[in-house]
Amino acid sequence: MAVFAHPDDEAFGTGGTLTKYAAEDCDVYLVTATRGEAGQIAEPDLATPANLPYVREQELRCACQTYGIHPPRFLDYQDGQLPIVNQGQAVGRLVRIIRELKPQVLITFGPDGIYGHYDHIAVHHWATIAVELAADPDCFPDQLAGGCRPHQVSKLYFRALPESQVAAMSEDGKPAAVMMDGVPFYFVGRRDDEITTVIDVSDYVETKLRGIQCHATQVGRHNRFSDTPDQVIGEPWFRYEHFVLARSAVGWPQAVETDLFAGLRRERSADRTR
């Protein structure tokens, strides 16, 4: 299960991973807090401000279908407002979904929010707390009365950008940033020794590209992903997706992991060695 803030948050850094695990017959779910209606419309004929929430929902549905994962679940919050919504209610909604879907692995933003976006940081806090509380029978007991059982997520991951990738994104010697209200929010890179997990998604890059194209109101019809796909596919940042293991109920890796389910596949690996 992945938990993000906006439609397209899943696309660039986790689209390959979601696709890979769906292809391996995992049940993969995406929870998105908003419909991304506060963002810019890349091309004016693709949407209007009034129908943008609907259009972006359809774009995310298109992306999920492309990745081969379940349709998205929305927390139904307003884009740009996540730090000021009722935090207990938001965490409660996530706890309920975790208890319902019982994910073994959960992916969300790290405390950096990739580039410090306050919606991303809010979702990071919600998901991290929800993982703790979902396992606690004393939390949200009204949910348990409704038949919802406590659930322990085995591994919690934060999506991460390696420092080398952030450096490669800089232009004209300026650090890479996303402009919000005229202010640059800089991408935050993680040192190599902080990255615990690298997923090779080389076999799924075409699907990842198609997932990105679903988000047309955000990326436009013409972009480097549509115009020079072979170049994008050849870039290491596109073929490898990076994570930091933040909580684990199944031990800690001695070396860089290449599988989010490492430590959760004992029976399968035992079968192989027989």
Ligand SMILES: [Zn+2]
């Ligand atoms: Zn976002």
